[in-house]
Amino acid sequence: MGTAFADTAPTLNSGDTAWMLTSTALVLMMTIPGVALFYGGMVRKKNVVTMAAQTFMICCLVTVLWTIIGYSLAFRDGGSMQAYIGGLDRLFLVGLDATSLSGTIPESLFMVFQMTFAIITLALIIGAFADRVKFGSLVAFITLWLIFIYAPIAHWVWGGGFLGGLGVLDYAGGTVVHINAGIAGLVGCLVLGPRKGFGHENMAPHNVLLTMIGAALLWVGWFGFNAGSALSAGTGAAMAMVVTQIATGMAALAWMTAEWVIHKKPTLLGLCSGAVAGLVAITPAAGFVDPVGALWIGLLAGLICFWGATSLKKALGYDDSLDVFGVHGIGGIVGAILTGVFASTAIGGKSGGLEGNWGQVIIQIEGVAATLIWSGVGTFVLLMIVKAIFGLRVSPQEEVEGLDISLHGETIQ
Numbered sequence: 001m002g003t004a005f006a007d008t009a010p011t012l013n014s015g016d017t018a019w020m021l022t023s024t025a026l027v028l029m030m031t032i033p034g035v036a037l038f039y040g041g042m043v044r045k046k047n048v049v050t051m052a053a054q055t056f057m058i059c060c061l062v063t064v065l066w067t068i069i070g071y072s073l074a075f076r077d078g079g080s081m082q083a084y085i086g087g088l089d090r091l092f093l094v095g096l097d098a099t100s101l102s103g104t105i106p107e108s109l110f111m112v113f114q115m116t117f118a119i120i121t122l123a124l125i126i127g128a129f130a131d132r133v134k135f136g137s138l139v140a141f142i143t144l145w146l147i148f149i150y151a152p153i154a155h156w157v158w159g160g161g162f163l164g165g166l167g168v169l170d171y172a173g174g175t176v177v178h179i180n181a182g183i184a185g186l187v188g189c190l191v192l193g194p195r196k197g198f199g200h201e202n203m204a205p206h207n208v209l210l211t212m213i214g215a216a217l218l219w220v221g222w223f224g225f226n227a228g229s230a231l232s233a234g235t236g237a238a239m240a241m242v243v244t245q246i247a248t249g250m251a252a253l254a255w256m257t258a259e260w261v262i263h264k265k266p267t268l269l270g271l272c273s274g275a276v277a278g279l280v281a282i283t284p285a286a287g288f289v290d291p292v293g294a295l296w297i298g299l300l301a302g303l304i305c306f307w308g309a310t311s312l313k314k315a316l317g318y319d320d321s322l323d324v325f326g327v328h329g330i331g332g333i334v335g336a337i338l339t340g341v342f343a344s345t346a347i348g349g350k351s352g353g354l355e356g357n358w359g360q361v362i363i364q365i366e367g368v369a370a371t372l373i374w375s376g377v378g379t380f381v382l383l384m385i386v387k388a389i390f391g392l393r394v395s396p397q398e399e400v401e402g403l404d405i406s407l408h409g410e411t412i413q
Contacts, residue, residue: 023228038214046402174284182329251278254302
């Protein structure tokens, strides 16, 4: 993905601007209503409103935080600290006016496009500790996590930081969005502990049709996510769209087949989960791999994420409620590493392992490790701070009653 900096004087391109306006709207649609419906259908009926409320709140809160400080920390020049964090010259977006450009598009558009990435990253995390977190505590955690976890990692990869300088390839957010959110979700579910009745009560999704609608919105919106990350309306965006579609279809079929063989039934939830796994895995690779690479990435992501969301979770016994780590964490890791394998000079000017540059795989692993460590450790620290001040978990009585009524005083009919 491009950054807010350019080596030559930028010139506005109306075609690129039109495409990026469209892409920004598509990515926002991924969160509301996409994630809200996807997660809302997967929880029990008594917690649907709270999932929607959390998602909508995150969209609003991150919008304000990104305006105040997030964008500046992620994408502005950090001076002597540039390798690790951006500067503060865009606090409250001071200095950003209608004439400011980022490459061939307005900087204001680049800013809000990146805002939608931050929004969906934070929204993804909540699926790991659904049904049991305090709403106010979530507000505090989201605020801290955006500033201390998301903004630095976005800067490392896309804002001129050390991972980008190292040569880590992440076209649209395999590390910044998915591994970041996935490991945060895993840490969160471990700190909170399992849902009351986990492993004993029926916690099946209450409405898989809602989940399918949410997955469909995610799939369509992902074209803005991946193809939009070209930051222009050209051949790069077109190829990113092609490989996104291919990997998604392949991953859905792979998950479906594995589930069919092992559990004897192909489920709609499995198809949706497999599709999202494919979308996640192709995200870091979308601007660097060809259609054959996309097929392999989709196949491996579907199979490995199916294992992570079923066998691994069962073996380790953690309650990642909606498989945030199993799909986004593991899918992001698979996609990031395979980007180093399948990157092609014919697509993105980068060579991968299959073209003899196996060193790129090592670089990708280093990017994965840095993200896992900072996000994992940082998330734990932030959760402990929030827990000490506000507490994290609702009371057992509120959890049994359902968060829709106990926290929001609302319910679906």
